[in-house]
Amino acid sequence: MSLAIGIIGLPNVGKSTLFNALTEAQNAAVANYPFCTIKPNKAIVHVPDARVHKLRELAGVERAIEAAIEFVDIAGLVKGASRGEGLGNQFLGNIRDADALVHVVRCFDDPNVIHVSERPDPKADIEIIILELVMADIQSLEGKIERLTGQIKGDKKAIPVMEMARRLTEFMETGQPISLFPDQHDLAFISLNQEMRFLSAKPVIYAANVDEEGLAEGNAYVAQTRAVAAEQGAEVVLVSAKFEEEMIGMSYQERHEFLEMAGAAESGLEQVIRKCYRLLGLISFFSMNQEEVRAWTIRDGWTAPQAAGVIHTDFERGFIRAEVLPYELFLEYGSSAAARQAGALRVEGKEYLVQDGDVILFRFNV
Numbered sequence: 001m002s003l004a005i006g007i008i009g010l011p012n013v014g015k016s017t018l019f020n021a022l023t024e025a026q027n028a029a030v031a032n033y034p035f036c037t038i039k040p041n042k043a044i045v046h047v048p049d050a051r052v053h054k055l056r057e058l059a060g061v062e063r064a065i066e067a068a069i070e071f072v073d074i075a076g077l078v079k080g081a082s083r084g085e086g087l088g089n090q091f092l093g094n095i096r097d098a099d100a101l102v103h104v105v106r107c108f109d110d111p112n113v114i115h116v117s118e119r120p121d122p123k124a125d126i127e128i129i130i131l132e133l134v135m136a137d138i139q140s141l142e143g144k145i146e147r148l149t150g151q152i153k154g155d156k157k158a159i160p161v162m163e164m165a166r167r168l169t170e171f172m173e174t175g176q177p178i179s180l181f182p183d184q185h186d187l188a189f190i191s192l193n194q195e196m197r198f199l200s201a202k203p204v205i206y207a208a209n210v211d212e213e214g215l216a217e218g219n220a221y222v223a224q225t226r227a228v229a230a231e232q233g234a235e236v237v238l239v240s241a242k243f244e245e246e247m248i249g250m251s252y253q254e255r256h257e258f259l260e261m262a263g264a265a266e267s268g269l270e271q272v273i274r275k276c277y278r279l280l281g282l283i284s285f286f287s288m289n290q291e292e293v294r295a296w297t298i299r300d301g302w303t304a305p306q307a308a309g310v311i312h313t314d315f316e317r318g319f320i321r322a323e324v325l326p327y328e329l330f331l332e333y334g335s336s337a338a339a340r341q342a343g344a345l346r347v348e349g350k351e352y353l354v355q356d357g358d359v360i361l362f363r364f365n366v
Contacts, residue, residue: 004070005276006098010125013106014209014241019073021244021269041073047277048270051327055286055293058334063292067284092136096197100279101204107221108211122224133199134172140196141169164188203279206236212243216263235275239268283356304352308362318366322348327357
């Protein structure tokens with residue numbers, strides 16, 4: 001399944017540095033001036049999951065393939081982006097294609113790195129971005145309302161959608177993003193959001209970008225970021241993009257030792273990836289054959305046939321049954337064969353909801 005996480009923020013907050021560290025390569029240009037990034041950089045990023053490597057070890061196969069999601073480095077937004085300032089219309093369009101957002105907030109002082117204001121101010125910086133997303137959504141809704149005005153005359157079914165569009169506009173005119181709109185389960189809202197792909201409705205994680213000294217306990221800027229995120233019900237990840245970029249090419253052990261010296265328990269980037277995965281309501285199941293163990297990404301709540309379709313459409317079309325062994329039981333028995341012999345392997349049908357960590361063999365016939 002194709003999913004994309006957009007990396008957004010003001011210019012020169014560390015978005016492209018974060019992107020480079022995520023992808024473990026110098027894919028995005030980094031420079032000390034605004035709009036260094038014009039076209040969005042895209043890369044497939046593996047989701048850290050120790051389980052797939054443990055399964056490979058137990059199965060005695062050659063390869064372990066982690067699940068993956070796409071990250072997109074979007075150019076910095078500035079005040080007035082919704083009116084086209086700083087190529088804002090183009091950049092806002094790139095955000096529309098993302099399923100979720102990582103909002104990078106500058107939480108460090110460095111006179112050698114230009115900031116859009118005199119010094120970092122996380123609360124004000126975040127508000128600039130939110131306001132531009134909100135203004136862009138209002139503009140989109142104004143066009144929709146204009147079209148609905150003519151449509152209602154011949155289609156009364158459009159009335160609830162029109163009423164919802166007006167309610168949303170009034171709500172956003174207070175400066176609040178659609179993500180905080182109270183009636184998101186309303187069918188008219190769902191319909192509008194699916195069509196319009198509202199920018200300010202997208203789920204978000206805040207990446208508080210600190211210097212190396214701020215990694216262990218954060219700083220006053222991080223505290224501001226957390227306060228703003230708490231009001232929105234959003235999560236904050238402490239990350240030093242520059243520090244993480246310096247670890248590109250290191251082995252797992254070297255990275256661990258490097259982080260330990262900085263007082264960090266684990267990589268902020270790994271936290272970002274995992275939290276994005278959960279933010280989108282995703283889980284992983286595992287398949288294996290004589291050559292590899294592979295993690296597959298699905299939505300939480302998908303049935304066995306839907307999960308089978310991620311591997312191949314023929315698996316879903318000709319689905320017969322799923323032979324399921326939870327990861328913990330695989331560890332206990334050491335193999336599918338041993339679990340089968342002990343009667344621990346379950347046979348599930350079309351209604352089975354796949355659980356995170358299931359090791360599955362699909363039986364099908366086409």
